[in-house]
Structure formats: C-alpha cells, structure tokens
Amino acid sequence: MTMTIQEQLQQKINNKTKPIGALGMLEELALKIGTVQHSLSPGISNPHIVVFAGDHGIAATGKVNPYPQAVTAQMVLNFVNGGAAINVFTRQHNIGLTVVDAGVNVDFDFSLPIIHAKINHGTADYSLNNAMSIDEVNAAIEKGRNIVHALYDADCNTIGFGEMGIGNTSSAALIMHHLLHLPLKECVGKGAGANDEQLQRKLETLEEVSRLHELNRYDITPHQLLCRIGGFEIAMMAGAYHKAAELNMLIVVDGFIATAALLVAEQYNHSISNNCVFAHCSDENGHRKMLEHFAAKPVLQLGMRLGEGTGAALAIPVLQSAVAFLNEMASFESAGVSGKE
Numbered sequence: 001m002t003m004t005i006q007e008q009l010q011q012k013i014n015n016k017t018k019p020i021g022a023l024g025m026l027e028e029l030a031l032k033i034g035t036v037q038h039s040l041s042p043g044i045s046n047p048h049i050v051v052f053a054g055d056h057g058i059a060a061t062g063k064v065n066p067y068p069q070a071v072t073a074q075m076v077l078n079f080v081n082g083g084a085a086i087n088v089f090t091r092q093h094n095i096g097l098t099v100v101d102a103g104v105n106v107d108f109d110f111s112l113p114i115i116h117a118k119i120n121h122g123t124a125d126y127s128l129n130n131a132m133s134i135d136e137v138n139a140a141i142e143k144g145r146n147i148v149h150a151l152y153d154a155d156c157n158t159i160g161f162g163e164m165g166i167g168n169t170s171s172a173a174l175i176m177h178h179l180l181h182l183p184l185k186e187c188v189g190k191g192a193g194a195n196d197e198q199l200q201r202k203l204e205t206l207e208e209v210s211r212l213h214e215l216n217r218y219d220i221t222p223h224q225l226l227c228r229i230g231g232f233e234i235a236m237m238a239g240a241y242h243k244a245a246e247l248n249m250l251i252v253v254d255g256f257i258a259t260a261a262l263l264v265a266e267q268y269n270h271s272i273s274n275n276c277v278f279a280h281c282s283d284e285n286g287h288r289k290m291l292e293h294f295a296a297k298p299v300l301q302l303g304m305r306l307g308e309g310t311g312a313a314l315a316i317p318v319l320q321s322a323v324a325f326l327n328e329m330a331s332f333e334s335a336g337v338s339g340k341e
C-alpha cells in the first residue's frame with residue numbers, strides 16, 4: 001500500500017538521529033510544511049511580511065483607542081525609515097518587508113517606497129454609518145490578491161501579513177464577535193494600551209455599534225460584514241490570505257487583527273487554515289479564543305501585543321529550523337547510529 005505524504009514525512013522525521021519526538025513542535029512544523037508543499041524536502045523561499053496600513057473613522061472620535069489616529073500615518077513613515085519593530089525583526093532575520101497604504105488618512109508622497117493602494121482616506125465612522133461601500137470592499141480584496149500574486153511571481157512561498165491602523169482592534173473584535181458568536185466582552189481588549197476606564201468605554205461603544213449593525217444576525221455575508229464594521233487594511237489582508245492559499249503558499253498568521261482578517265478569509269475558503277502556521281499567541285484579550293477556533297497551536301508565546309507582523313517575523317526562523325532539520329539531519333541508517341531496541 002502506498003503511504004500518504006504525511007506518513008512518509010513522519011517516517012522521515014522518525015528516522016532522524018534523535019529520540020522519537022525529541023524536536024517537539026519543530027517536528028509538527030516540518031510535517032505541516034511538508035504537507036502544504038506536498039514534499040519530503042520542503043523549502044522556505046524568500047519569506048516576506050506585508051504590512052497593510054489603514055485608518056478607521058471611529059478612531060477620530062477617540063472613543064475606542066488610547067492613541068490618536070495620526071499615529072497610523074506616522075508609523076508608516078517610521079516603517080519607511082526602518083525604525084519600527086517590524087523593520088528590526090525582518091532585517092535581523094533577512095525577511096522581505098513591503099508596506100502598503102490600504103487606506104491611511106494622509107496623502108503620502110508618491111515617491112515613498114510603499115505600495116500606494118489607498119482605497120479611501122480612512123473608513124467612515126461605523127458608530128454612525130457603514131465603514132465602507134461594497135465597491136470599496138471589492139477593490140480592497142482585489143488589491144490584496146494582486147499584491148500576493150506579485151510576491152509569488154518573485155519566488156516567495158512563505159508569507160506573513162501585518163497591519164497598522166489605530167482603532168483596528170475594535171474592528172477585529174467586532175468581526176470576532178459576529179463570526180464566532182461570542183459576547184463582545186470576550187472579544188474586546190486593551191488594544192494599544194487602554195486603561196480600565198478606556199476599556200469600559202470601548203466595550204460600551206462597540207456594544208452600541210453591534211446593535212446598530214445587527215451583528216447578532218446570522219444572515220450577514222462576509223462582504224456585508226466588512227462594509228459595516230471592517231477596515232481597509234483588514235479587507236485587503238482577507239484578499240491577500242485568500243490568494244496566498246489559492247497559490248498554496250505557506251501563510252504565517254500574526255496576532256489579533258491578522259487572525260480576525262483570517263476569520264473573514266475563512267468565510268470565502270473554509271479550508272484556508274490548512275495553509276496556515278499560527279506564529280504566536282498575542283496578549284490581546286480574545287486572541288486565544290480565535291486560535292481555539294482554528295484548533296491552532298501557536299509557535300511562540302512571548303506576551304507580545306503589537307501587530308505589524310512582528311509575531312510572524314519572529315516565528316519564521318523557527319519554521320526555517322524545522323525545514324532545515326528535515327532536509328539536513330542524518331538518518332540512523334546514513335549516520336550508522338543505532339535505533340531504539
């Protein structure tokens with residue numbers, strides 16, 4: 001009988017010169033990556049992080065976010081100048097980095113080395129109206145798909161998505177609340193650092209938003225959900241995930257907002273998590289429950305709650321080690337080492 005690729009990979013892993021299972025999660029990752037690539041000798045080629053930036057109308061009210069909306073654009077300039085956490089980690093690990101203006105509320109100089117994909121100058125305030133139109137949702141998804149396709153064409157097979165958008169933990173919490181049918185209290189967290197009073201106000205504000213947009217209903221399509229309470233960076237990321245899975249790339253999932261965008265993408269492709277490795281468990285309230293939904297075992301748990309794709313960037317070297325042991329370690333047979341009696 002022929003063995004499945006998983007069985008062949010497991011056999012290869014078990015024949016390495018180490019006690020069975022002794023490389024722990026690296027063994028699970030090697031199995032996963034080999035399965036995605038349908039290969040006994042998988043590889044990570046040109047790993048890349050794409051950071052999508054977008055503003056949220058509700059952030060201008062200051063009701064849900066401890067930092068002002070202007071920080072989104074300021075951080076985009078920081079990314080360009082190489083000074084943000086994601087710059088440091090991608091530089092350290094030789095990972096490609098692309099920054100995308102998905103919808104920041106500032107007109108950047110066109111000479112800036114970013115992808116200029118602005119859908120609009122921030123979303124509308126969803127505590128009053130829909131965040132965006134259906135046309136804007138479609139444009140964002142299409143743009144996300146195209147950006148991933150270009151990276152695939154440049155021989156990248158491993159990709160992580162990050163985000164920058166003041167107020168976007170609110171959009172992510174609302175997505176989680178609707179798609180996982182959980183009370184908002186379990187989905188809303190401190191974001192960039194709300195204190196107890198700010199957190200309470202955030203929760204109350206988002207409860208009103210949930211009532212306004214009837215998020216407890218089951219007949220909302222994923223497109224409608226994005227229209228009502230989404231963000232441009234989140235919609236673009238959903239399109240990017242979708243394309244990456246279509247191209248059978250390995251997807252490295254970052255934190256709370258990135259996982260919320262994956263929840264949306266999952267509505268369009270129910271097996272999307274087959275292509276995903278979950279980089280870390282964020283400290284943002286709610287992330288653990290999202291991970292449980294995907295039956296995910298995160299690679300790292302460092303108490304991080306930053307976003308920008310930083311968790312994904314830190315997990316990629318671990319994935320490279322998983323692939324390296326699978327490809328390079330000697331087997332009991334080749335090294336003349338005795339196996340278990």
Ligand SMILES: Cc1cc2ncn([C@H]3O[C@H](COP(=O)(O)O)[C@@H](O)[C@H]3O)c2cc1C
Binds near residue numbers: 071075169190194308
């Ligand atoms: C200086 C700074 C850098 C960041 N980098 C990522 N985020 C993170 O915090 C924001 C979400 O939190 P909230 O919903 O509470 O606004 C997002 O931009 C996220 O990427 C940052 C936030 C700040 C303040």
Ligand SMILES: O=C(O)c1cccnc1
Binds near residue numbers: 192283305
């Ligand atoms: O988990 C994350 O990615 C996160 C948490 C808080 C704020 N921004 C991002």
